[in-house]
Amino acid sequence: MARARRGVALALVAAALALGAPAAAQGLRTLQVDAFGMHADRTHLRIGEVFHLAIHVHVHERVTALDELVVPNVGTMQLEGDERRVTGSPTGTDVVETLTLEPAAGGTYTFNAAYLDAIDARTGKPTRFSAEPVRVVVDSPVPSYPRPGTLSRFARETVVVGAGVVTVVIVGIALYRMRRRRATAPVFAAPPVAARLVPPRTPRDEVADTLRVYRSAPANGSLVRLRGALFAAAGAQPGATLRDALGVTRDLPLRTALGAAERTAFGPAYLRDASSVELIDATQAWLG
Numbered sequence: 001m002a003r004a005r006r007g008v009a010l011a012l013v014a015a016a017l018a019l020g021a022p023a024a025a026q027g028l029r030t031l032q033v034d035a036f037g038m039h040a041d042r043t044h045l046r047i048g049e050v051f052h053l054a055i056h057v058h059v060h061e062r063v064t065a066l067d068e069l070v071v072p073n074v075g076t077m078q079l080e081g082d083e084r085r086v087t088g089s090p091t092g093t094d095v096v097e098t099l100t101l102e103p104a105a106g107g108t109y110t111f112n113a114a115y116l117d118a119i120d121a122r123t124g125k126p127t128r129f130s131a132e133p134v135r136v137v138v139d140s141p142v143p144s145y146p147r148p149g150t151l152s153r154f155a156r157e158t159v160v161v162g163a164g165v166v167t168v169v170i171v172g173i174a175l176y177r178m179r180r181r182r183a184t185a186p187v188f189a190a191p192p193v194a195a196r197l198v199p200p201r202t203p204r205d206e207v208a209d210t211l212r213v214y215r216s217a218p219a220n221g222s223l224v225r226l227r228g229a230l231f232a233a234a235g236a237q238p239g240a241t242l243r244d245a246l247g248v249t250r251d252l253p254l255r256t257a258l259g260a261a262e263r264t265a266f267g268p269a270y271l272r273d274a275s276s277v278e279l280i281d282a283t284q285a286w287l288g
Contacts, residue, residue: 028118028119028126029068031068031116031120032121032122034091037131037132038114039134040052044136044139047139047141050239051100052266053098055099056094056096056266056267057116058091059093060121061121062088063093069114071097072114073111073112076105077102077103077104081099081239082098083100084098098266103136105138109136114131115128115131203232203233206232207229208287210222211280211284214279214280215280223261227261227265230254230258231245233254234254242262253286257282261283
């Protein structure tokens with residue numbers, strides 16, 4: 001009899017769970033998530049330096065927004081910008097959210113994975129999709145202290161150097177006075193030689209140099225430097241987002257190059273080659 005009662009209780013619990021699962025999933029959207037990634041453009045930096053944390057999701061469906069995306073908690077990092085861009089393509093929709101962050105203290109920071117909950121279009125089941133966590137190391141300034149036993153040696157060296165300086169000054173004054181006494185004829189100063197003027201470097205020169213390096217070696221480091229030079233040429237401050245850079249320049253070729261740099265840096269990996277060619281052509285067109 002007791003075994004029968006336990007069997008009935010287990011059956012009731014299973015039925016309740018079966019009824020609750022569809023109710024919990026009613027608020028989820030059906031999506032086919034083809035790619036989900038998160039990366040930082042700099043993983044080793046100093047206090048006060050700005051970096052970008054980008055989250056990229058590619059879904060098979062054509063959507064105008066992805067409100068299900070949950071970004072990681074940035075903790076004590078100072079959030080200086082949060083930009084989300086949605087781009088449609090023949091293969092679906094790409095959503096890229098870029099966080100601009102500035103560390104206020106040194107240490108090792110691990111950003112938990114961004115995630116979204118949806119009904120998996122492949123299986124029809126509620127699923128949590130997530131990216132890999134990202135780790136960033138921030139260096140702290142290291143104070144320097146004199147080693148034991150070096151303070152007295154430093155004092156002795158200071159006295160010796162000071163005595164040498166005083167001796168040189170006294171000898172210089174004596175020689176100056178002797179030369180003044182011996183001078184009998186007027187001394188004519190040689191005409192000044194005009195210094196060769198070197199034109200100052202311009203932001204356009206910096207863009208041209210970084211483009212030359214990126215074209216020969218299109219790696220992540222040279223891409224970051226070229227993007228920074230284009231932002232500086234637009235008049236944007238360090239750490240600015242694409243929206244900030246577009247807001248301070250009306251130069252159409254430069255705005256085109258800025259957009260190409262942003263797509264190359266934070267766009268889908270499978271479009272990196274095409275966007276890199278677009279970036280080189282757009283930048284060269286702006287340079288003329």
